[in-house]
Amino acid sequence: MEQRPKKLLEQVQDVIRLKHYSYQTEKTYIYWIRRYIFFHDKRHPKDMGSPEIEAFLTDLAVNQKVAASTQNQALNAILFLYKHVLKQDLDLKVDAVRAKKSKYLPTVLTKDEVLAIIQKLSGVHQLLIKLLYGTGLRLTEGLNSSLISISPLSKPSSSKVSKRFLSRFSCSVRIKWRIYSLALL
Numbered sequence: 001m002e003q004r005p006k007k008l009l010e011q012v013q014d015v016i017r018l019k020h021y022s023y024q025t026e027k028t029y030i031y032w033i034r035r036y037i038f039f040h041d042k043r044h045p046k047d048m049g050s051p052e053i054e055a056f057l058t059d060l061a062v063n064q065k066v067a068a069s070t071q072n073q074a075l076n077a078i079l080f081l082y083k084h085v086l087k088q089d090l091d092l093k094v095d096a097v098r099a100k101k102s103k104y105l106p107t108v109l110t111k112d113e114v115l116a117i118i119q120k121l122s123g124v125h126q127l128l129i130k131l132l133y134g135t136g137l138r139l140t141e142g143l144n145s146s147l148i149s150i151s152p153l154s155k156p157s158s159s160k161v162s163k164r165f166l167s168r169f170s171c172s173v174r175i176k177w178r179i180y181s182l183a184l185l
Contacts, residue, residue: 008045008085009033012029012030012033012085013030015085019084028073028077029076031077032073033045033077033078033081035074036053036074039055039059040052040055040056045078045081045086046086046088049090050090053078053090057071057075067101114133117129118130118133128142
């Protein structure tokens, strides 16, 4: 039985998984590669190059008015496609109009404000927020972790914890102790 050749986005998915990128990165890269292809009327990327990448990125900045980080994310996805999937070297002379960087600063809560919020929560929600605050975990990491055993003397053990999550704990006993003490509040 003949096996059909894999479609481009399936090839992208295979390479991303082979390189052990996160699931969120996989979804994001596939999204931007699909948008790039549709922007150029479904032309195959192997038939395109720097001018097409430049046109796509310029459109994102000028017409779509995306943030600079979004434009960089799209560029990284496209460069990943060419470098790792199509195995083509691009002359990285992409001279697209760059999106303007945001001038807004993020709002940061004081320690007292954070503790006031934590005290208004209870149960699992309070524990999750304490873990997120005490370790600097991302929300998805906190939500995806399970069966975590934390103590000031041992590393956490779990069957479903990301490498990034574990690396936060193996760095310092002080971090583990801070999490432990927050759980006692």
